[in-house]
Every structure is written in C-alpha cells, then in structure tokens.
Amino acid sequence: MAQPAYVQGTLDTLMSDPAAHSLADTTFVVLDLETTGGAADGGGVTEIGAVKVRGGEELGIFATLVNPGERIPAFITVLTGITDAMLAPAPPIESVLPSLLEFLRGAVLVAHNAPYDVGFLKAACARHGYQWPNPKVLDTAAVARRALTRDEVPNRKLSTLAQFFRSPVTPNHRALDDARATVDVLHGLFERLGSFKIHTLGDAIEFAKAVTPTQRRQRHLADGLPHVPGVYVFRSADDRALYVGTSKDIATRVRSYFTASEKRARISEMLGAATRVEAVECAHPLEAEVRELRLIAAHSPPYNRRSKHPDRVVWLKLTTEAWPRLSVVRKLADDGAAYLGPFSSRRTAELAAAGVYDALPLRQCAHTLSVRTPMPACALAELGRCPAPCEHRISVEDYAATAALPFRTAIHGDPEIVVASLMGRIEAMSQGRRYEEAAVLRSRLVALLRATVRMQRLAAITRLAEVVAARRDGVGGWEIVVVRHGRLAAAATSPPREHPRPTLDAARLTAETVLPGPGPVPAATAEETERILAWLERPDTRLVETSGDWVSPVRGAARFSTLLNRAEAAASGKDSAVRSSVTDRSDDARSLRL
Template sequence: MQLTFADLDADGAEFSDRSLFETTLVVVDLETTGGSAKADQITEIGAVKIRGGEVIGEFATLVDPGCRIPPQIVTLTGITQAMVTDAPRIAEVLPSFVEFARGAILVAHNARFDMGFLRQNAARLGIDWPFTASLCTVAMARRILDRDEAPSVRLSALADLFDVSVRPTHRALDDARATVEVFHRLLERVGNQGITSYEDLTGFLPRRTDPRLRAKRHIAAGVPARPGVYLFRGPSDEVLYVGTAVDLRRRVMSYFTGADPRRRMGEMVALATRVDHIECAHALEAGVRELRLLGAHAPAYNRRSTQPHRGWWIVLTAERFPRFKVTRTPEPESLGPIGNRTTATTVADLIAQAAGLRSCTIRLGSATHHWCRADAAGGRLISGCHAGSVRPQTFSEYLPRAVAARELLLGESDRLMGTLTERLETLSAAHMFESAARHRDRLTTLIDVVSRCQRLSALCRIAELVVARPDDRGGWELAVLRHGRLASAGVARRGVAPMPVAEALIASAETVIPGAGPLLGAPTEEAALLYRWITEPGARIVACTDSFALPAGGTERWLTWSAGARRAREITARAS
C-alpha cells in the first residue's frame, strides 16, 4: 500500500514552520527477510543524515535476523546467511540507530514498510521511539510527478528518471543514498510553488482517503474518459464546484481517493449528490465552458473566475483639461480591465506623471486655464498635481499632454516611454538608487499591464478568426473566435481533411454581437485564454475577417526591457 501522511501518526509540530533546508533529515532503508513487520526480521539498516542539501553522516550495518533468510530474498539482496552470522542483533543495532537519527525527520521510500519494521521492533524491545515526523518519497513522487512522466514510482524507476549518481542495488546503504538524490530532485520540482517547510510539504501531499468519500464513487458512474467540464451538484441541485479535465473520468474519480490536497474538496464531495459533465472537442473548449459556468453559477467551492466582467479601467475624462480616473465602467477609449485597483492606480499615476497630466480632482467646468501652483525656484509641486506649474496653463498648452497620454493607452505612440526610461537614468546617475528601483518596478508594472490590455483589445476587435492547432494524434484542433469569444470548436481527426471541418464549424458558430469597451463585451479571462491558445507554437490562422496585429505604437516592444528589469530586481533581492 502507498503511504499517506495521516498513516504516520506523526504531527511533526516541532518541524512545522522550520525550513526543510535548515532541518536535519535521516534517509533510511531496510533489507528484511520478508514483507511482514510482525513475522519477518531486519537483515540490514542503511541511513544517510543530511542537512542543507549536504551529507553529514552515514549509518550502515548488517543485522543477524535470528532466523533463516529465504532463498528468494538472498537472490534479491545478495545478503546470505553467512554474511549475517557474526552481525549484531537488532537489540544492539536499534538503539544506535535511534541515537544517530534523534531530532531528525525520517525519510524513506515507501515509508510504511520501513517505519513499520522499525516501530514494531522498538515496541517489542521496549525502546522509546522519539520520531514524530516522517516523509515518504513514494507519496511525494505520486503527487509531484505526472503519470506519463513516471508510470512507476519504484526507486529504480525514479533513479533512472532523475539519472542519480548512486543506483539502487537492494542493499540498504546504496538504496538510502539513491533515495537522498531522488528526494532532493522531488523537492526541486515544488520549490517554485512556495513549498519550503515540513508543514508546506505535508499540506501539499495527499491525505488518507476518507471511507465516506470512497463510498460516494457511484455518483461518478458514466463519466467518460474524454476532455470536458464536470459539475458537482449538491442536495438542492445547486452547483458546488466546476472543473475541467482532459480525461473527465480520471479527474472526477480522483476526488474520491483523497488525492486532491485542497482541504475544502473533501467537504464538497461529502455534500455532492451527483456529477454532471459536458464533453468538449478539446481542452480550449473545456476551458472556455468552465469559465462561463463559473460566471453563471458562482459555485461556493470555486475561488476564481466567478465574476468574469469585473475589473478596473483607466479612463481619460471628457473634461476641458482631462485627467485619468480609475473606474469599474469601461469606455470606448479606456485601458483595462485590470484585476487590482492599486495596480490600475499605479499605472494611471505613472502615465499622468510622464505626460504632465493633472492629477488633482478640482472641477474646472468651463475654465479657460488650469493652475496648480509649483515652486518657482525648483519646480517643486506644492499641490501634488502632476500638471503643477509656476503660471496658469491654457487649453492649447495642456492639450498635447492629454494627446500623448491617450496615444499610449491606445497604442498609437509610445513616446512617453522614452520620458519614463530617461527618468530612471536620471535617478541612477544621481545615485538615488532606492528611488530608481521603485521607479523601475512601477515602470515594469506599466509595461506588463498595458501590453496585456492592448493584446486582448486587438484580439477582440477581430469579427471572426479561425485557428487550427495540431493535436498529439496527427489531427487538428479547430476554434472559431468572434470578438474575443469562442463561437465554435471541433476536431479534424487524423486522415480527415481539416478545411471542410473548419467550414462546418464556421457555419454553425454562435452569433456574437459586440458590446461596449475595448474588449467589446468579451469576458477578460476568456479573451486571455483564447489569446494564449492561438499564439502558442503550432497554431495556424485558417481564416480571418481582419488582420491579427498589435498596435504599432504599443508597449509590446518594451517587454524585453521589462523582463530585464524583472531579472535585475530578482538578482538584487537574492543578493540582499
């Protein structure tokens, strides 16, 4: 049986918040006369003590089992009766191992087996077992690795997958050394997910299956092994949870095994009375249907995408002396949507600063001039307005500033980007490095946000776009997009001419009536999902009513600068 952390009877409270890098771990492996901890005996113990990725000690000894070693075990391990004749008994070895590993987290490959033998012998000998935390590399591999990548999680298979330097040989110390490398490679796979402590790792890994969940597997009967969307429904037929999968049956059945690490999912499955499903042509259609269902039902157990049209927009006001405002309501010439109001405000403020656009909220009405006073000596703003000046400004003087800001929003010109980068160079030359770093980070945010919004707007302006992508079976996945929404989807299987399929999809596609705003009414996440799909390698445009092009004066060409600035920030953060 595969070990789960609930089976270890260990809470590991003293290790919960400690970084695994700073924690001592002992990787242990046993050789035995058989598979029963009660009936069989240990013949060899091998252990490696590690801390901070370095080996700080090893423990290895043969053990006299006090009984005959079966021939099949001799063949498997190479440990013969003669080899253990003069070896110490477990009563001598186990106390030494306990002292060697005291204060550490024990790690083993298939920890149920090794911990079972060690605890059974400790109980029989009356030895205190001080270990409250254990980790199993089998459980880790099952959770971290995809089954296509690792169909088997045997130690030898993982050693081959990761090309470790020490190969398992069914001898305790060799296998423990191989497990050390496998353990480190598995940790590397989840390091970028913020998993750094024992508590993080055990929370990420699957828990023991609740028998009540297994008993509810019948509600998933009839779910096919096809791509699509699934809906868990509750006692009142309400939608509890919506998800998507390339294999509906495998994904849905996983909810009844405890494999999902999210704690609320067990509660959701306990409430569910049935599972509905919608088969889809391919993963893109499934993703779009999932987003639409989330927006329609706002399920209690989904935490994202339940408000598809919610966002913030940067709008240039229709005043005589225009300024930026951040609002929930889009206008034809606005930038958005932006998920976070603080981000939207930061972008608007930076563009206003570069353009010299007023940031005050004074109502000017039909005034013929604007004047927020500035210090005549140094141009220091007294009012805090970006359009502050030492004398009143007329409409003709102010108008070019509004035009420059509008051009950046709409991608007609990026001349303000030059002003912003020059500001960064000025701060750096003056050795104002902290101010320069803050300006760099704000500028990076501006580039990323404006580029994303301009990309989505460009896609949504296209009345009809037909795109094909090769699937992994020699066929083609096809999608018909209209104003940033998926209107039709299908597959031309291997050996089937794709063009007639595309023509049929166009003929049967949904009619999309464009709405208001830069995205013409398209939900943001759906448009973003479509953009990613059609711009991935292998995608081909089959037909389109308008050119698929980004604005020539947009911020897209500044993305390389943004990526370099982000790398510089990461290097600085690591150095500090």
C-alpha cells in the same frame, strides 16, 4: 532459478490504462527479499523469491539465493537459516537483476512492507547501472491496515495475516515461502476490498493510501463519468454549483479528488457537501477551459478561488473633456475616450495612473474645468507637477499635444515616451541612493507597462470579426476553433483520416453571433481572450482564415517585455535585489533604444 511462465495480453489490454484494469485481470508479481539487514544503501540481498499470479492462478516463479559479497551477520543466519556457505556459490545481484527485471516487466509489484523491498532493488539497480522500471506497487501491509480492524487482527505482520486468511504456507523468513504466503494474503485482501467497492488496480492502490472517510464514502460520485475533455461541476443537494473544474479526461480527474493526493481542506469540505457530479463534454481542451471560465463567472461556486468575478475589473479612462484627466471606471463606453486595462483591482489601476502622472503633465484633480472661467490652482501647480489648466496657464491645444496625445500614443502604439521618462527618474534616484523611491517608481512602471502590453495583445485579436484556426489533436484529427472579436464562438474536432473542411464549415455555420464592442475585450472576459491567444500562438496552430490582418504595433509595448520581466523579477526579490536592479541603469537605457 525456475523459468517464469508468461501470458500474452491482448492489444486492448496493453494499450489501456493499467490502473483501470480489474484486479482479476491484472498480472501481479508478489515478491519477497531476504537481506543482510540494515538500510538499502548499506545492506545486501541474500535471497529473492517471487510468484507471478493473475486471476488467482500461478503463472510462474522466480527464486534464487544471492551472494551479497559480504559476511552474513549471525542474527540474520539465526533468523533465516541462510549461511555463508549456502551463498558462496550463488550469483551476485548484478547477475540476477536482468532476469528479475524481465520477470517484473509489465506486472504490478506486490510486497509486504513494499518500501523496504523496493528500496533494496532500486539501490541495486542504481549501483550496477540498470534502469529501475518503476512498476506500479501494491503494499499488502498498507492495504491490510485500512481493510482490517484491530478486532480482527492484533497487528499487520505477514505471519498474523497469513494465519488470519488461512494460508497453507507459513512465513519462515525464506523468500519464496514468504512470497507464497503473501499471495494468499493478497487474495484474501481482494475479497475484503469488494465490500469497499474496490474492483480496479488504481482503486486498490489509492485505498492503501491515507484517504479520508469522506473521500471513501463519496467516491461513487466519480462513477459513470466519460473519459473525454470537458468541464465537471460538483453540485449540492439543492443543485447549487459547489466547484467547477476542467480536464482533458473528466473521469480520471474527478477520481483524483477521492485519492490520497488530494489534501486541500476546502476540497474535503466540498466533497462532504456534494451529491452529484455533472459532466459537460467539450470538443477539445480549449473549449473546456473557456466553458470553465464562463460557468465559474455565471455561478460563482463557493469553493473556486480564481476567476469567480471576471466582471470586477476596472479601467483607466482618459476623459473627453477640454483638459482630459484620468479616471478609474468599471465599464467601457463608446464615447471616444481612451481606455487602458483591464486591471484586476482599483489599487493596480491607481498605481499605473501614478506612473502616468510621473511621466506626463496630466492634471490629477477631478474638477470639471471651464474653458471660459478659470478657477484657483491646487498645490500641485505650485510644486510644478501640474500645468494648471484650471487657471488657463495652458491652452486646450497645448495640453492635448503635451499630455493627452502622448497618453493615447503610449497605450495604443509606442509607450517609449512614458517608459523613458520613468526610467530616467529611476536612474536619477538610484544614483542618489534613493533606493526606496526608485523601487516605488519601478512598481508604477511595472503596473503601467504590464497593462499596456496586455491591452495591445487583446486589442489585436478583438478587432478581428472572425479568426478560424486548427491544430492536430494527437490522434489524427484536428481541433478547430472559430473566434469572433476575441470570443470563442464555436469549437469542434474533425475525425481522424477525414478532411477537416466539412467540420470547419459546420462550426462556422453554427457559431455564436458576436457583436463588436467599444473596447479591447468587449465580447469576452480578458481571461477568456488570453486563453484563446495562448492557443492561437502555439507553434503547431494553423490559421485557416481571418477577416483582416492580425497585427500589433511595430514599436508597441511588447518590445519592452524583457525590461518588464526584469523589473517584475526585481520587484519580487529582497532589498539587495532591489538595489542591484535599480543601480544597473546602463543596460536599461540601451534597451529603450532597441
């Protein structure tokens, strides 16, 4: 075996993304194997030839025969000229692999029909306990299929391509000669790729994959974008926002839309209509997430499916009448009423309301009741499902104590009275084998409990006039946020090796003024506040200053999270899972007393 030659790369080269390297600056190992035939898990390697090149210059070669530990089929000997006698003194593959893997280290692996060669090498590493280095791989056959037309070459065989690119080496099914011919094909393909504006390794690898003509034509839209966290907006010719996204690295993320990994039909359609990409640089990923939500809400891009209409939420309102009732409303008001939500749909709100009606004696009619003049009761009163305040069967004070006050307590503090009532009914139905009815009650419990947990979390942060927090950014600096009434008011990143206090003070001075509102999420959408909460609750986040105590009820809805998770899991399962979940009531009963 010839000793390979090596070139020491610069520190900047070693630390940068290899996919962003220009083809001229990338080190390639062009490899070819000869084998006993068959699949990688059943055949053996008989010869390895590899050539290391960079910038058109040969840096080293690796060539050896390999004893496969088995006889060579006659047709392989006829094809390659390699005989059993030639291989008898050759080293086995387990002795060759360490030197070969060292030769491959830090380089891009190139082969003609690369999956075949890579498959044999990976199988050999697995059999003999070597870790496959998983290098980037460029397949010259795949590149040729996309770069050359049928009019130019009738097929993509190595011998055909070597002749087309006028290689001085004729492929002859010997590993080193075939590898050298592949080097000439590789360089010929690089010249051809220039006409497709392919100049980097990453672009060449993606070009070899099955990208659409639209992706190839529009890939220039990713040019010049910054490698920073932020938001990107695909815009049409009339400057309309088509799609809004976010990433820790805008340039890398936008480039991914023009690769074979992007297969969504709607995105392909969007790319065809886009004429430019606008980048909004952000201090850190949390600010990018929040700005994405706000831009989607402001522009309703046609190709964004989520978060397009954050204002389309509804709330359950306990009215301020003498005998209050539940009403589904779209907006919060500063009227002293109790609100539960937000709900993403009216159906979910009505499902939670049904759970309240199952647990508490709230009236379900929409009539305006007079404390002086009674009116006839409806059928629900006759069925015992309403205390009939319409007929003045219950006083205003008793109604408040038995219905209205427990509802307010459940949504703002401890929901046990509601949960216990529903769980008791579920248990009774399951014992009576009324599984379908029990499952309906369970879905109402899930809707009600999920909304209560969510609102109590939102209310805890929203009632605070200001929260200042920071976390390490991974490179020596600090990510800083200023949150006011649940809304991101300012974001900044302090530089490495500098005290973060000046940056923090500047962020507070320039932060948005946020006024409190009547409900748990008055200053921002629930989704924005939940993104902020997820960031604040990370174990590496430090609270710097708060304007008050950030607290939740001691016996609040969060203590039923395990019960909620179990109920949600059962609701998403099949009928057998439903029956099993509603019949095991002993564990649920114990959980209510935790």
